[in-house]
Amino acid sequence: MTEYETVVGLEVHCELATATKLFCGCRNAFGDEPNTNVCPVCLGLPGSLPVINRRAVELALRIGAALNCTAQRSIFHRKNYFYPDMPKDYQISQYDEPINVDGWLELPDGSRVGVERAHMEEDTGKTTHVGGGGRIHEASYSLVDYNRAGVPLVEIVSRPDIRSAAQARAYVDELRSILVATGVSDGRMEEGSLRVDANVSVRPVGSTEFGTRCEVKNLNSLRSLERAIDYEVERQIALIESGERVAQETRHWDEGDSSTHSMRSKEEANDYRYFPEPDLTPLLPDARLLAAAAEGVGPMPAERRHRLSDLVSGNSELATRRDGSTDQVVTVVDLGLDELVVGAVAAGADPRLALARAANEAAANPDAAKLLDPAAFAALLKMESSGQLSATQSKEVLAELMTHGGDPGQIVARLGYQAMDAAALGSMVDDVIASNLEEWQRYCGGDEKVAQFLLGQVMRASKGRANGKLVAAAFAARRKA
Amino acid sequence: MTASPAPELGSLAGIAASVRAGERSARAVLAVSLDRVRELEGDLHCFNEVTVEAAEADADAVDRLVRSGLDPGPLAGVPVALKDNLCTVGIPTTCSSKILAGWLPPYDATVVSRLRDAGAVAIGKTNLDEFAMGSSTENSAFGPTRNPWDLGRVPGGSSGGSAAAVAAGMVPLAFGSDTGGSIRQPAALCGIVGVKPTYGVVSRYGLIAFASSLDQIGPFAITVADAALGLEVIAGHDPMDSTSLDRPAPSLLATLDAGVSGLRVGIVADFLSEGSECGDAVVAAAEALAVAGAKVDQVRIPDLLLGLPAYYVIAPAEASSNLSRYDGVRYGLRVDGPDTETMNARTRGEGFGAEVKRRIMMGTYALSAGYYDAYYGQAQKARTLVIRAFEAAYRDFDVLLTPTTPSVAFPFGSKVDDPIEMYMCDLCSIPSSLAGHPAASVPFALSPEGLPIGVQVLAPALGEAVMMRVAASLEAAAPREARGPVSP
């Protein structure tokens, strides 16, 4: 039986969070009354001319930098085709001289997906189809709203490096978090500010040739993306196995019947007759643009993951470790708590403990956790590491810190969690031995299992205040003696 | 030919001065202009729309400013005509096409605003070849304009209506657009001055696009001084036009009468042909400049001849894209159909005239897959060769002289069925359009049949000042009867 490999490339369109449209001063807003954010330019009225929005260029450069692209001199091209949502019946886009090229995106699992380009273009208006259930093929007529026409977009085109539906999902997820974190977009798939099309093909494992690919559209959520790819891969394999050929076409994902359908277009493939846009000047990413693009943007998630991993294990590679720290690193960065951990370590906390507490306990309330003072967090962790606090106590203090703030030392005192002094601990251990002579004999005889029982007795008597490690050490020392 | 000299309104400066001084009211000046329009418009058809009420309101506004002691501007009370491809709020702007018949723009072209701010009084929208494609104004969907010098002949195109309006003395100043010669050629055929500025000197915002990398707006006037003033008023940077040069309007009047002593003038031999009256006029013009102190010589610039075929690839290509928006969806004509695609095709099939359709198809072809490199790509390279050829020539010369157009005004119908014949009218005007250089046509002579002949002055980019200086010198040497205004 032939084994097939999934090959996926993704085209993601991202609406930029600028105040105004790409080529005019109309408001860039979702959900306003139809045709209220329009002007001669974005309506394409005769005689109108486009002028490029500086902020859109900055944000496009910011995306390129986040995706490790090379920013280059670029020009706009006209992409000519007729469609009612296109005010000029051409779209101002970029063609063979785009603003960002040759980048990559590193996913949480450490894999890399190449990014071929991330170019600028204007969005189209929105069409609603009336009659026949709202689907274009059964509609009797359509209505067009041009509010969205001219909104700035960046189209991010990946290389066909994706090998599974899960990886595709991870790619879009990571991409979206970057776009949101860098302030470039609000990344809302359900509102259309992030749109994904998938190019899917299959080939026999080991083959270096690409199979025929189909473009899949109408993917409105990450779940749809995953399901559509899985469906499409199965469909294509089934075709090939039965001796048929996969037709190169565009297919529409139907959420209702969980399948893709061919979009029967009667005409030959569109000839877009690209030519350089004569109404606009070329863009040169000069120092001013690049500085504005980088302003207020911190390191990307991948870099933060590497840094955290390095801090915790001396190794910046996120190889999966059995102790689950990889997952912890991913979680902590995802929640934006890496700065907290880094700060705590700088203040002397144990890196692994800091990571664990951040990933497990602080993660329960990330918003509060982000407000934690790293020095306070470090102080608490040091108390735990030194044995002054048990794990249970530490977690309680942390929760208290996050809910009400304050100073860890004072909270510890208030909760009565000061460390038991050695003498008190010793006498408590002696009391338990005295009350459980039989178990003590068994323990002295080498029975390790009974140690837990004895430990439990001390914990009960101390109402959890005793430090488990110190208690175990105390028993062990007496046995020796 | 029966044309005779016509009464003149006076120079622009003169009109403005008398209106500002309160000696004449803007309304009174307007009345003279409108009387002339009423008298001749039936014969000439210069206008698609005469906007009497709006003009009277504008004139009233100017007069009010004068009465309040405020300055209405350098064109105070001057009646002007605007080519009907310039957007004017609330006034139909049709490009002389059925597809835009009755369209009311919701905004003014930048040039229109600047003229109003300068106190000018727009009296109407003039006829043109549909979408500015043509050299005779015979391609208008609303009927041709007639040449005031001879009603059986064309006024030239595409800005025929504006040229004829000035030539007939209806207005002392009019504006047109020039892509490959559409101001200069009608100026020459109508015996008036027409100027195309350096590309980017005048804003294109609100000029309905034909070929974006070539289109420019410019003035028509009886005298060089008036054309210079008209250009000064509309020129200068506009943030609404990305291709607008980041410079203020050029200063032309200051040096207009500085003379041509010591200037190096080159006659472009490649555009002179044996026994052509237009060529002879150029030679005579050069002699006049020599007498006035210029150093004149002949020069060969054969690469300029690449201009015509290159232009007839580039212009239609850009036009085919610029005209895609006329699809019956948002404004203008709609011819219904069972589906959008059919509606688009029927609307455009009926709404566009033959020349426009020809050029759209030409342009679509030149840009289509498989042909781009051979046609559009090559044409843009030919453009570079033209620019380089000019650069070389301007190392040795300050200005160049050519005929504006190879022939005088021709009879109606004589070229309209042969596109190539028609395209040849632009032979001499196209190279400067491709290079983005300024050019001016100055009436210099009359043909044996008494038809006006214009001489074209070319200058390097941003050379408007020296160009107009030379133009003024030519004007001084030209016989008075070679220029309008005339009565048909």
Added chain:
Amino acid sequence: MARLARLALDEDEVGRYAMQLSAILEHVDAVRRLDTADVPPTAHPFPVENVLRSDTERPSLDREAVLAQAPVAENDRFRVPRIMGEAP
């Protein structure tokens, strides 16, 4: 070609235009045959770069005025007959 340009032409026109276009093409063929090996294309007469505007709002058009010019409007939108294909 007419399809790509959305021009409905009758048979007569198709024939006439085809002839005229051929003639024009022959004429512009000179362009095709040029030796332009080392010649860069000129898209703009002047090499200006980075003409940009600031991201500040400007007033939009009044919707009534816009829809008043529409051939057919419905529900504050532009109405068109059924669209046969999906957007590319």
